[in-house]
Amino acid sequence: MTPGHRTEPAEDSRVTRTRADVARTALDVLTREGSDALTHARVAEIAGYSKTTLYTHWPSRFDLIATALDALGEMPHHPRTGDIRADLVGELKTFRQAVLDLRLDRVLTAMAQWATVETMSEIRDAINTNAQRPIRTMLGEFLEGAQLEAAISMLAGVVACPSLMFGTVPDDDVIEAAVDVVLKGAG
Amino acid sequence: MTPGHRTEPAEDSRVTRTRADVARTALDVLTREGSDALTHARVAEIAGYSKTTLYTHWPSRFDLIATALDALGEMPHHPRTGDIRADLVGELKTFRQAVLDLRLDRVLTAMAQWATVETMSEIRDAINTNAQRPIRTMLGEFLEGAQLEAAISMLAGVVACPSLMFGTVPDDDVIEAAVDVVLKGAG
Numbered sequence: 001m002t003p004g005h006r007t008e009p010a011e012d013s014r015v016t017r018t019r020a021d022v023a024r025t026a027l028d029v030l031t032r033e034g035s036d037a038l039t040h041a042r043v044a045e046i047a048g049y050s051k052t053t054l055y056t057h058w059p060s061r062f063d064l065i066a067t068a069l070d071a072l073g074e075m076p077h078h079p080r081t082g083d084i085r086a087d088l089v090g091e092l093k094t095f096r097q098a099v100l101d102l103r104l105d106r107v108l109t110a111m112a113q114w115a116t117v118e119t120m121s122e123i124r125d126a127i128n129t130n131a132q133r134p135i136r137t138m139l140g141e142f143l144e145g146a147q148l149e150a151a152i153s154m155l156a157g158v159v160a161c162p163s164l165m166f167g168t169v170p171d172d173d174v175i176e177a178a179v180d181v182v183l184k185g186a187g
Numbered sequence: 188m189t190p191g192h193r194t195e196p197a198e199d200s201r202v203t204r205t206r207a208d209v210a211r212t213a214l215d216v217l218t219r220e221g222s223d224a225l226t227h228a229r230v231a232e233i234a235g236y237s238k239t240t241l242y243t244h245w246p247s248r249f250d251l252i253a254t255a256l257d258a259l260g261e262m263p264h265h266p267r268t269g270d271i272r273a274d275l276v277g278e279l280k281t282f283r284q285a286v287l288d289l290r291l292d293r294v295l296t297a298m299a300q301w302a303t304v305e306t307m308s309e310i311r312d313a314i315n316t317n318a319q320r321p322i323r324t325m326l327g328e329f330l331e332g333a334q335l336e337a338a339i340s341m342l343a344g345v346v347a348c349p350s351l352m353f354g355t356v357p358d359d360d361v362i363e364a365a366v367d368v369v370l371k372g373a374g
Contacts, residue, residue: 034303036223036248061223109296112351116221121354128352146360147368150345153357154365157344158337164299164351165315167308170340173333177373178341181334185372186364 019067021047022054026068031103035110038064062117065110069123072107075131084138088155088179091134095159096169105163132156143186151182206254208234209241213255218290222297225251249304252297256310259294262318271325275342275366278321282346283356292350319343330373338369 025047030038040054043064058064076098078090098104111124132152139151158178162168170178212234217225227241230251245251263285265277285291298311319339326338345365349355357365 034300036300105299108351109299112292112296112354113221113223113300115354125353132352146358146364149357149361150365150368153345153348153361154341154368155344156348156352157342158340160348160351161340161343164295164347165319165343166312167299167302170336171333174336174340177333178337181337181341181372182368183372185368185370 018049018053019057020071022049022058022064023067023071026064027071030065030068030110031106034106035065035113038068038110040064062114062120065114066120066123069107069111069127072102072127077134080134080138084141085179085183087138088135088182089176091138092155092159092175092179093172095131095156096175099159099163099169105160105167108160109164139182147186151186154178155182205236205240206244207258209236209245209251210254210258213251214258217252217255217297218293221293222252222300225255225297227251249301249307252301253307253310256294256298256314259289259314264321267321267325271328272366272370274325275322275369276363278325279342279346279362279366280359282318282343283362286346286350286356292347292354295347296351326369334373338373341365342369 022043026038026043029042029046033042039061040051040058043049044051044054054064058067076094078087078094080087081090095104108128111120111127115121115124135155136148136152139148139155143151155178158170158175162170209230213225213230216229216233220229226248227238227245230236231238231241241251245254263281265274265281267274268277282291295315298307298314302308302311322342323335323339326335326342330338342365345357345362349357
Protein backbone atom coordinates (compact mmCIF):
# COMPACT_ATOMS: atom_id res chain seq x y z
CA MET A 1 0.00 0.00 0.00
CA THR A 2 2.95 2.39 -0.39
CA PRO A 3 2.17 4.41 -3.50
CA GLY A 4 5.11 5.20 -5.75
CA HIS A 5 6.95 1.95 -4.94
CA ARG A 6 5.14 -0.04 -7.62
CA THR A 7 5.69 0.26 -11.30
CA GLU A 8 2.37 -0.87 -12.80
CA PRO A 9 0.58 2.08 -14.43
CA ALA A 10 -2.77 0.71 -13.18
CA GLU A 11 -1.69 1.17 -9.57
CA ASP A 12 -0.41 4.70 -10.24
CA SER A 13 -3.61 5.85 -11.86
CA ARG A 14 -5.64 4.31 -9.04
CA VAL A 15 -3.56 6.19 -6.47
CA THR A 16 -3.91 9.38 -8.49
CA ARG A 17 -7.67 8.95 -8.60
CA THR A 18 -7.82 8.22 -4.88
CA ARG A 19 -5.81 11.34 -4.15
CA ALA A 20 -8.06 13.49 -6.33
CA ASP A 21 -11.26 11.97 -4.83
CA VAL A 22 -10.08 12.49 -1.28
CA ALA A 23 -8.82 16.03 -1.92
CA ARG A 24 -12.15 16.99 -3.49
CA THR A 25 -14.15 15.34 -0.69
CA ALA A 26 -11.99 16.92 2.01
CA LEU A 27 -12.59 20.36 0.48
CA ASP A 28 -16.34 19.66 0.28
CA VAL A 29 -16.46 18.65 3.96
CA LEU A 30 -14.43 21.72 4.96
CA THR A 31 -16.59 24.20 3.06
CA ARG A 32 -19.99 22.57 3.70
CA GLU A 33 -19.60 21.35 7.27
CA GLY A 34 -16.70 23.40 8.63
CA SER A 35 -13.18 22.52 9.68
CA ASP A 36 -14.30 20.70 12.82
CA ALA A 37 -16.02 18.09 10.63
CA LEU A 38 -12.89 17.51 8.57
CA THR A 39 -11.83 14.17 10.09
CA HIS A 40 -10.55 10.91 8.62
CA ALA A 41 -13.82 9.17 9.57
CA ARG A 42 -16.01 11.76 7.86
CA VAL A 43 -13.95 11.94 4.65
CA ALA A 44 -13.70 8.13 4.46
CA GLU A 45 -17.47 7.85 4.87
CA ILE A 46 -18.29 10.37 2.13
CA ALA A 47 -15.53 9.47 -0.34
CA GLY A 48 -16.23 5.74 0.03
CA TYR A 49 -12.70 4.73 1.06
CA SER A 50 -11.65 2.91 4.21
CA LYS A 51 -10.27 4.84 7.15
CA THR A 52 -7.11 2.71 6.75
CA THR A 53 -6.58 4.08 3.24
CA LEU A 54 -7.10 7.60 4.53
CA TYR A 55 -4.62 7.18 7.39
CA THR A 56 -2.07 5.55 5.05
CA HIS A 57 -1.93 8.47 2.65
CA TRP A 58 -2.88 11.32 5.03
CA PRO A 59 -1.61 10.38 8.50
CA SER A 60 -2.77 13.55 10.30
CA ARG A 61 -5.74 15.94 10.17
CA PHE A 62 -3.25 18.53 9.02
CA ASP A 63 -2.56 16.38 5.92
CA LEU A 64 -6.29 16.24 5.21
CA ILE A 65 -6.59 20.01 5.43
CA ALA A 66 -3.52 20.51 3.23
CA THR A 67 -4.98 18.21 0.55
CA ALA A 68 -8.33 20.04 0.77
CA LEU A 69 -6.49 23.31 0.07
CA ASP A 70 -4.74 21.68 -2.92
CA ALA A 71 -8.17 20.98 -4.37
CA LEU A 72 -9.12 24.63 -4.03
CA GLY A 73 -7.16 25.46 -7.19
CA GLU A 74 -6.88 28.96 -8.57
CA MET A 75 -9.07 31.69 -7.11
CA PRO A 76 -11.56 33.19 -9.57
CA HIS A 77 -10.63 36.73 -10.64
CA HIS A 78 -12.34 39.52 -12.54
CA PRO A 79 -10.96 40.14 -16.06
CA ARG A 80 -9.35 43.59 -16.20
CA THR A 81 -10.78 46.30 -18.45
CA GLY A 82 -8.29 49.08 -17.72
CA ASP A 83 -10.90 51.15 -15.84
CA ILE A 84 -9.44 51.10 -12.32
CA ARG A 85 -12.74 51.73 -10.53
CA ALA A 86 -14.62 49.09 -12.53
CA ASP A 87 -11.76 46.63 -12.11
CA LEU A 88 -11.51 47.05 -8.32
CA VAL A 89 -15.30 46.82 -7.93
CA GLY A 90 -15.35 43.75 -10.22
CA GLU A 91 -12.56 42.05 -8.30
CA LEU A 92 -14.30 42.61 -4.95
CA LYS A 93 -17.62 41.33 -6.34
CA THR A 94 -15.79 38.23 -7.59
CA PHE A 95 -14.31 37.78 -4.10
CA ARG A 96 -17.79 38.17 -2.62
CA GLN A 97 -19.18 35.55 -5.02
CA ALA A 98 -16.39 33.15 -4.06
CA VAL A 99 -17.30 33.58 -0.40
CA LEU A 100 -20.86 32.56 -1.29
CA ASP A 101 -20.05 29.78 -3.81
CA LEU A 102 -16.77 28.35 -2.52
CA ARG A 103 -17.28 29.34 1.14
CA LEU A 104 -13.93 31.08 1.16
CA ASP A 105 -14.82 32.37 4.63
CA ARG A 106 -14.57 28.80 5.94
CA VAL A 107 -11.36 28.20 4.02
CA LEU A 108 -9.89 31.38 5.51
CA THR A 109 -10.84 30.50 9.08
CA ALA A 110 -9.60 26.92 8.69
CA MET A 111 -6.23 28.18 7.44
CA ALA A 112 -6.01 30.70 10.27
CA GLN A 113 -7.00 28.06 12.80
CA TRP A 114 -4.33 25.59 11.63
CA ALA A 115 -1.60 28.16 11.10
CA THR A 116 0.02 27.17 14.40
CA VAL A 117 1.58 24.39 12.26
CA GLU A 118 4.44 26.04 10.38
CA THR A 119 3.83 24.28 7.06
CA MET A 120 0.20 25.40 7.18
CA SER A 121 1.16 29.01 7.82
CA GLU A 122 3.33 28.81 4.68
CA ILE A 123 0.47 27.30 2.66
CA ARG A 124 -1.89 29.97 3.99
CA ASP A 125 0.50 32.81 3.18
CA ALA A 126 0.97 31.49 -0.36
CA ILE A 127 -2.78 31.11 -0.97
CA ASN A 128 -3.62 34.53 0.44
CA THR A 129 -0.75 36.25 -1.36
CA ASN A 130 -1.95 34.71 -4.60
CA ALA A 131 -5.57 35.65 -3.91
CA GLN A 132 -4.65 39.28 -3.26
CA ARG A 133 -2.30 39.63 -6.24
CA PRO A 134 -4.72 41.32 -8.70
CA ILE A 135 -5.76 43.94 -6.10
CA ARG A 136 -2.11 44.52 -5.17
CA THR A 137 -1.16 44.90 -8.83
CA MET A 138 -3.98 47.35 -9.55
CA LEU A 139 -3.38 49.48 -6.45
CA GLY A 140 0.39 49.26 -6.91
CA GLU A 141 0.05 51.31 -10.09
CA PHE A 142 -0.66 54.45 -8.06
CA LEU A 143 0.10 53.60 -4.41
CA GLU A 144 3.16 52.45 -2.48
CA GLY A 145 4.43 51.76 1.04
CA ALA A 146 2.09 52.07 4.01
CA GLN A 147 -0.71 53.50 1.87
CA LEU A 148 -0.56 50.49 -0.47
CA GLU A 149 -0.60 47.99 2.41
CA ALA A 150 -3.45 49.86 4.09
CA ALA A 151 -5.52 49.99 0.88
CA ILE A 152 -5.07 46.26 0.21
CA SER A 153 -6.21 45.29 3.72
CA MET A 154 -9.06 47.79 3.59
CA LEU A 155 -10.46 46.46 0.31
CA ALA A 156 -10.01 42.84 1.40
CA GLY A 157 -11.71 43.82 4.66
CA VAL A 158 -14.83 45.22 3.02
CA VAL A 159 -15.70 41.66 1.94
CA ALA A 160 -13.83 39.57 4.53
CA CYS A 161 -14.90 41.42 7.70
CA PRO A 162 -18.71 41.20 7.29
CA SER A 163 -18.29 37.59 6.22
CA LEU A 164 -16.04 36.49 9.10
CA MET A 165 -17.59 38.70 11.79
CA PHE A 166 -21.30 38.55 10.91
CA GLY A 167 -21.78 35.81 8.31
CA THR A 168 -22.97 38.34 5.73
CA VAL A 169 -21.60 39.82 2.51
CA PRO A 170 -21.66 43.52 1.55
CA ASP A 171 -24.17 44.94 -0.94
CA ASP A 172 -22.97 46.42 -4.23
CA ASP A 173 -23.22 50.00 -2.91
CA VAL A 174 -20.95 49.17 0.05
CA ILE A 175 -18.31 47.66 -2.27
CA GLU A 176 -18.55 50.70 -4.55
CA ALA A 177 -18.31 53.10 -1.60
CA ALA A 178 -15.16 51.32 -0.39
CA VAL A 179 -13.49 51.57 -3.79
CA ASP A 180 -14.44 55.24 -4.05
CA VAL A 181 -13.04 55.98 -0.58
CA VAL A 182 -9.71 54.38 -1.54
CA LEU A 183 -9.54 56.08 -4.96
CA LYS A 184 -10.38 59.49 -3.51
CA GLY A 185 -8.61 59.14 -0.18
CA ALA A 186 -5.35 57.67 -1.43
CA GLY A 187 -5.17 59.30 -4.86
CA MET B 188 -24.53 16.96 40.84
CA THR B 189 -27.31 19.18 39.46
CA PRO B 190 -26.30 22.72 40.41
CA GLY B 191 -29.14 24.99 41.50
CA HIS B 192 -31.15 22.14 43.07
CA ARG B 193 -29.38 22.37 46.39
CA THR B 194 -29.84 25.09 48.94
CA GLU B 195 -26.55 25.06 50.87
CA PRO B 196 -24.61 28.27 50.11
CA ALA B 197 -21.33 26.29 50.19
CA GLU B 198 -22.45 24.26 47.18
CA ASP B 199 -23.51 27.39 45.25
CA SER B 200 -20.20 29.13 45.74
CA ARG B 201 -18.35 25.96 44.76
CA VAL B 202 -20.35 25.74 41.55
CA THR B 203 -19.74 29.42 40.88
CA ARG B 204 -16.03 28.93 41.36
CA THR B 205 -16.01 25.85 39.13
CA ARG B 206 -17.82 27.78 36.40
CA ALA B 207 -15.38 30.68 36.61
CA ASP B 208 -12.34 28.35 36.65
CA VAL B 209 -13.55 26.40 33.66
CA ALA B 210 -14.56 29.49 31.67
CA ARG B 211 -11.13 31.04 32.25
CA THR B 212 -9.33 27.80 31.39
CA ALA B 213 -11.44 27.26 28.26
CA LEU B 214 -10.57 30.76 27.06
CA ASP B 215 -6.88 30.13 27.79
CA VAL B 216 -6.92 26.88 25.79
CA LEU B 217 -8.77 28.58 22.91
CA THR B 218 -6.39 31.52 22.67
CA ARG B 219 -3.13 29.68 23.42
CA GLU B 220 -3.69 26.38 21.61
CA GLY B 221 -6.48 27.15 19.14
CA SER B 222 -10.09 26.02 18.88
CA ASP B 223 -9.17 22.48 17.85
CA ALA B 224 -7.57 21.96 21.28
CA LEU B 225 -10.68 23.13 23.11
CA THR B 226 -11.99 19.75 24.23
CA HIS B 227 -13.44 18.45 27.49
CA ALA B 228 -10.33 16.33 28.07
CA ARG B 229 -7.92 19.24 27.63
CA VAL B 230 -9.88 21.70 29.78
CA ALA B 231 -10.39 19.07 32.50
CA GLU B 232 -6.65 18.33 32.51
CA ILE B 233 -5.60 21.97 32.83
CA ALA B 234 -8.36 23.19 35.16
CA GLY B 235 -7.91 20.16 37.44
CA TYR B 236 -11.53 18.97 37.28
CA SER B 237 -12.78 15.57 36.18
CA LYS B 238 -14.10 15.06 32.67
CA THR B 239 -17.38 13.99 34.33
CA THR B 240 -17.74 17.41 35.95
CA LEU B 241 -17.02 19.07 32.62
CA TYR B 242 -19.59 16.99 30.74
CA THR B 243 -22.18 17.56 33.49
CA HIS B 244 -22.07 21.34 33.26
CA TRP B 245 -20.98 21.72 29.61
CA PRO B 246 -22.38 18.75 27.68
CA SER B 247 -21.06 19.76 24.25
CA ARG B 248 -17.95 21.39 22.81
CA PHE B 249 -20.23 24.22 21.80
CA ASP B 250 -20.98 24.83 25.52
CA LEU B 251 -17.24 24.96 26.24
CA ILE B 252 -16.70 27.53 23.52
CA ALA B 253 -19.68 29.60 24.70
CA THR B 254 -18.31 29.66 28.25
CA ALA B 255 -14.86 30.62 26.95
CA LEU B 256 -16.44 33.59 25.18
CA ASP B 257 -18.22 34.57 28.42
CA ALA B 258 -14.82 34.81 30.07
CA LEU B 259 -13.62 37.18 27.35
CA GLY B 260 -15.42 40.07 29.02
CA GLU B 261 -15.43 43.59 27.64
CA MET B 262 -13.09 44.42 24.77
CA PRO B 263 -10.45 47.03 25.59
CA HIS B 264 -11.11 50.39 23.94
CA HIS B 265 -9.16 53.60 23.46
CA PRO B 266 -10.39 56.54 25.57
CA ARG B 267 -11.75 59.28 23.29
CA THR B 268 -10.07 62.67 23.12
CA GLY B 269 -12.39 64.38 20.62
CA ASP B 270 -9.69 64.43 17.90
CA ILE B 271 -11.24 62.09 15.33
CA ARG B 272 -7.95 61.10 13.68
CA ALA B 273 -6.21 60.41 16.99
CA ASP B 274 -9.24 58.53 18.29
CA LEU B 275 -9.57 56.27 15.24
CA VAL B 276 -5.81 55.56 15.21
CA GLY B 277 -5.92 54.90 18.97
CA GLU B 278 -8.88 52.54 18.65
CA LEU B 279 -7.18 50.55 15.87
CA LYS B 280 -3.94 50.33 17.85
CA THR B 281 -5.94 49.05 20.83
CA PHE B 282 -7.54 46.44 18.55
CA ARG B 283 -4.07 45.47 17.29
CA GLN B 284 -2.81 45.12 20.87
CA ALA B 285 -5.79 42.91 21.73
CA VAL B 286 -4.95 40.65 18.79
CA LEU B 287 -1.44 40.27 20.24
CA ASP B 288 -2.37 40.03 23.94
CA LEU B 289 -5.78 38.32 23.89
CA ARG B 290 -5.29 36.51 20.56
CA LEU B 291 -8.52 38.00 19.27
CA ASP B 292 -7.65 36.51 15.88
CA ARG B 293 -8.18 33.04 17.35
CA VAL B 294 -11.36 34.13 19.09
CA LEU B 295 -12.66 35.53 15.78
CA THR B 296 -11.87 32.40 13.80
CA ALA B 297 -13.34 30.13 16.50
CA MET B 298 -16.58 32.14 16.46
CA ALA B 299 -16.70 32.05 12.66
CA GLN B 300 -15.96 28.33 12.64
CA TRP B 301 -18.75 27.51 15.09
CA ALA B 302 -21.30 29.93 13.66
CA THR B 303 -23.07 27.07 11.89
CA VAL B 304 -24.74 26.62 15.31
CA GLU B 305 -27.43 29.31 15.49
CA THR B 306 -26.85 30.25 19.13
CA MET B 307 -23.17 30.73 18.36
CA SER B 308 -23.90 32.99 15.41
CA GLU B 309 -25.99 35.15 17.78
CA ILE B 310 -23.18 35.23 20.36
CA ARG B 311 -20.68 36.09 17.62
CA ASP B 312 -22.84 38.88 16.22
CA ALA B 313 -23.31 40.36 19.69
CA ILE B 314 -19.59 40.25 20.51
CA ASN B 315 -18.54 41.72 17.16
CA THR B 316 -21.24 44.41 17.22
CA ASN B 317 -20.07 45.41 20.67
CA ALA B 318 -16.40 45.37 19.62
CA GLN B 319 -17.09 47.64 16.63
CA ARG B 320 -19.32 50.08 18.52
CA PRO B 321 -16.72 52.83 19.23
CA ILE B 322 -15.57 52.87 15.57
CA ARG B 323 -19.20 52.94 14.40
CA THR B 324 -20.03 55.78 16.79
CA MET B 325 -17.02 57.86 15.71
CA LEU B 326 -17.55 57.33 11.98
CA GLY B 327 -21.33 57.75 12.37
CA GLU B 328 -20.75 61.39 13.30
CA PHE B 329 -19.89 62.23 9.69
CA LEU B 330 -20.81 59.17 7.58
CA GLU B 331 -23.99 57.22 6.88
CA GLY B 332 -25.39 54.43 4.74
CA ALA B 333 -23.12 52.47 2.43
CA GLN B 334 -20.17 54.77 3.10
CA LEU B 335 -20.45 54.19 6.85
CA GLU B 336 -20.68 50.41 6.46
CA ALA B 337 -17.75 50.41 4.02
CA ALA B 338 -15.59 52.56 6.33
CA ILE B 339 -16.27 50.34 9.37
CA SER B 340 -15.30 47.16 7.49
CA MET B 341 -12.27 48.86 5.96
CA LEU B 342 -10.89 50.03 9.30
CA ALA B 343 -11.63 46.69 10.95
CA GLY B 344 -9.95 45.06 7.96
CA VAL B 345 -6.70 46.97 8.29
CA VAL B 346 -6.04 45.06 11.52
CA ALA B 347 -8.13 41.90 11.01
CA CYS B 348 -7.02 41.01 7.47
CA PRO B 349 -3.23 40.86 8.02
CA SER B 350 -3.86 39.00 11.25
CA LEU B 351 -6.27 36.39 9.83
CA MET B 352 -4.64 36.06 6.40
CA PHE B 353 -0.93 36.29 7.23
CA GLY B 354 -0.56 36.04 11.01
CA THR B 355 0.87 39.56 11.21
CA VAL B 356 -0.31 42.91 12.52
CA PRO B 357 0.03 46.26 10.72
CA ASP B 358 2.72 48.82 11.63
CA ASP B 359 1.71 52.23 12.99
CA ASP B 360 2.18 53.89 9.60
CA VAL B 361 -0.23 51.45 7.94
CA ILE B 362 -2.90 52.10 10.58
CA GLU B 363 -2.39 55.87 10.19
CA ALA B 364 -2.54 55.62 6.39
CA ALA B 365 -5.84 53.70 6.64
CA VAL B 366 -7.40 56.33 8.91
CA ASP B 367 -6.19 59.12 6.61
CA VAL B 368 -7.62 57.37 3.53
CA VAL B 369 -11.03 57.10 5.24
CA LEU B 370 -10.98 60.67 6.57
CA LYS B 371 -9.95 62.12 3.20
CA GLY B 372 -11.83 59.72 0.94
CA ALA B 373 -15.14 59.73 2.78
CA GLY B 374 -15.10 63.24 4.18
